[in-house]
Amino acid sequence: NDKNEKGLDLVFHNTGNSHILLGDLALTVSAGGDGEEPLVVKGEALRGITGENMLPGKKRRFFLPLPEKYVRDDTRVTFRFKPLR
Numbered sequence: 001n002d003k004n005e006k007g008l009d010l011v012f013h014n015t016g017n018s019h020i021l022l023g024d025l026a027l028t029v030s031a032g033g034d035g036e037e038p039l040v041v042k043g044e045a046l047r048g049i050t051g052e053n054m055l056p057g058k059k060r061r062f063f064l065p066l067p068e069k070y071v072r073d074d075t076r077v078t079f080r081f082k083p084l085r
């Protein structure tokens with residue numbers, strides 16, 4: 001990013017037909033097959049992402065700062081949230 005922080009660009013896509021808020025968001029970040037424990041990111045660490053409005057059919061991009069060991073070509077991110085309307 002512009003502050004020289006390591007991290008990931010996250011792109012969320014609302015494929016539904018109504019807006020939704022990303023409530024109670026949690027991400028699990030896995031850095032390939034090197035035996036590294038997955039990193040669970042939630043709460044205050046997702047400030048600026050959790051609770052954000054997703055318009056129908058639209059994409060939103062967010063930057064998530066992470067430790068360098070999780071910023072790799074084979075990093076996988078899964079997420080869960082409670083949709084708020």
